[in-house]
Amino acid sequence: xxxxxxxxxxxxxxxxxxxxxxxxxxxxxxxxxxxxxxxxxxxxxxxxxxxxxxxxxxxxxxxxxxxxxxxxxxxxxxxxxxxxxxxxxxxxxxxxxxxxxxxxxxxxxxxxxxxxxxxxxxxxxxxxxxxxxxxxxxxxxxxxxxxxxxxxxxxxxxxxxxxxxxxxxxxxxxxxxxxxxxxxxxxxxxxxxxxxxxxxxxxxxxxxxxxxxxxxxxxx
Amino acid sequence: xxxxxxxxxxxxxxxxxxxxxxxxxxxxxxxxxxxxxxxxxxxxxxxxxxxxxxxxxxxxxxxxxxxxxxxxxxxxxxxxxxxxxxxxxxxxxxxxxxxxxxxxxxxxxxxxxxxxxxxxxxxxxxxxxxxxxxxxxxxxxxxxxxxxxxxxxxxxxxxxxxxxxxxxxxxxxxxxxxxxxxxxxxxxxxxxxxxxxxxxxxxxxxxxxxxxxxxxxxxxxxxxxxxxxx
Numbered sequence: 393x394x395x396x397x398x399x400x401x402x403x404x405x406x407x408x409x410x411x412x413x414x415x416x417x418x419x420x421x422x423x424x425x426x427x428x429x430x431x432x433x434x435x436x437x438x439x440x441x442x443x444x445x446x447x448x449x450x451x452x453x454x455x456x457x458x459x460x461x462x463x464x465x466x467x468x469x470x471x472x473x474x475x476x477x478x479x480x481x482x483x484x485x486x487x488x489x490x491x492x493x494x495x496x497x498x499x500x501x502x503x504x505x506x507x508x509x510x511x512x513x514x515x516x517x518x519x520x521x522x523x524x525x526x527x528x529x530x531x532x533x534x535x536x537x538x539x540x541x542x543x544x545x546x547x548x549x550x551x552x553x554x555x556x557x558x559x560x561x562x563x564x565x566x567x568x569x570x571x572x573x574x575x576x577x578x579x580x581x582x583x584x585x586x587x588x589x590x591x592x593x594x595x596x597x598x599x600x601x602x603x604x605x606x607x608x609x610x611x612x
Numbered sequence: 613x614x615x616x617x618x619x620x621x622x623x624x625x626x627x628x629x630x631x632x633x634x635x636x637x638x639x640x641x642x643x644x645x646x647x648x649x650x651x652x653x654x655x656x657x658x659x660x661x662x663x664x665x666x667x668x669x670x671x672x673x674x675x676x677x678x679x680x681x682x683x684x685x686x687x688x689x690x691x692x693x694x695x696x697x698x699x700x701x702x703x704x705x706x707x708x709x710x711x712x713x714x715x716x717x718x719x720x721x722x723x724x725x726x727x728x729x730x731x732x733x734x735x736x737x738x739x740x741x742x743x744x745x746x747x748x749x750x751x752x753x754x755x756x757x758x759x760x761x762x763x764x765x766x767x768x769x770x771x772x773x774x775x776x777x778x779x780x781x782x783x784x785x786x787x788x789x790x791x792x793x794x795x796x797x798x799x800x801x802x803x804x805x806x807x808x809x810x811x812x813x814x815x816x817x818x819x820x821x822x823x824x825x826x827x828x829x830x831x832x833x834x835x836x837x838x839x840x841x842x
Contacts, residue, residue, distance in 0.1 A: 468621070477622075484632065488632075491644070494644045499666065
């Protein structure tokens with residue numbers, strides 16, 4: 393992991409190093425498919441694409457802000473209570489997101505129900521605060537946060553896409569499998585709606601990713 | 613960093629967080645409450661089989677639900693705002709002190725009655741609305757919701773498939789005796805107008821629905837009798 397961005401050095405906003413912060417978590421350092429973190433929420437909220445999308449956006453918001461805030465405070469935070477400070481920042485942001493969802497996208501917030509609150513326990517966020525934001529400047533921290541959240545997000549969306557398509561025959565709530573197919577005997581796969589299929593879908597993503605990127609294959 | 617600094621830091625942080633969060637909660641409260649009101653309207657309309665999107669709930673509610681009244685245990689009308697009644701609080705009171713909401717809807721020259729019920733599921737409260745035809749005997753539809761039942765199991769009571777079973781069921785038998793809906797594990801007998809299928813894997817929630825309907829409708833009986841005799 394690229395946790396060693398030296399402080400003080402002047403860099404362009406999107407220097408190759410900074411770009412890497414954003415793009416690495418999408419593939420080589422993907423929090424879900426490589427680090428296998430945050431699996432719990434992937435299983436829980438990917439039955440429909442819409443819920444996955446809102447969850448992904450929420451995590452991007454929480455993670456971007458949390459990384460910047462912790463990075464800004466990094467020199468003032470007493471090391472002894474740094475975990476408490478991180479948790480307070482994450483928890484406050486999550487409550488804010490929850491309140492906003494309740495006010496503006498009420499149905500989705502009902503669907504996500506307890507899982508919005510559980511963003512707090514998403515170990516990806518704590519991991520990035522502790523591993524990156526605490527030792528880096530706000531801008532790289534922001535990129536790192538957004539990158540990791542996006543890496544989490546695209547896996548979430550992919551899983552949500554296949555589970556909704558194959559499980560309910562819809563996407564974002566709209567029917568996409570034509571009725572003709574149902575008349576011919578096609579049936580929605582009820583198994584896709586259950587959590588185990590999310591795990592299997594994630595497994596397939598990991599498989600495809602490792603097949604294409606041999607560096608990730610553990611040879612030991 | 614001294615202990616003094618650590619304590620000071622923590623205190624300041626907590627105060628800032630408290631101010632920000634309470635500010636946000638206060639600002640967003642009106643919108644959130646409006647959403648909850650509209651959801652309640654949707655649920656009430658669903659009990660008489662009128663599907664309403666969130667945006668049009670207010671309009672449809674105003675169009676169809678012509679009267680909302682509060683009745684007591686003797687079926688007498690009392691003062692109060694039916695829409696604002698909190699059944700959770702009412703259920704804690706003695707039967708004599710309870711106030712119950714009744715919504716009366718006019719749909720194409722028919723008069724429908726919607727009553728509210730509330731009970732306990734496995735993990736938390738469950739509640740719902742039951743729509744009755746003007747004979748006060750036949751159910752039009754029902755709408756249920758829950759606070760924390762298990763997704764895929766007990767939570768299925770709020771699924772349309774479960775709710776639709778109630779359409780056409782009867783709460784009084786042909787002799788006029790009160791026979792509330794039974795929620796039968798393993799499937800209701802074919803053609804039984806007083807029973808629906810329970811949810812597999814959700815036995816306790818299903819039993820909760822049965823109890824909720826029995827107790828809830830029981831409290832409304834004096835009101836039903838009063839309307840029938842008038």
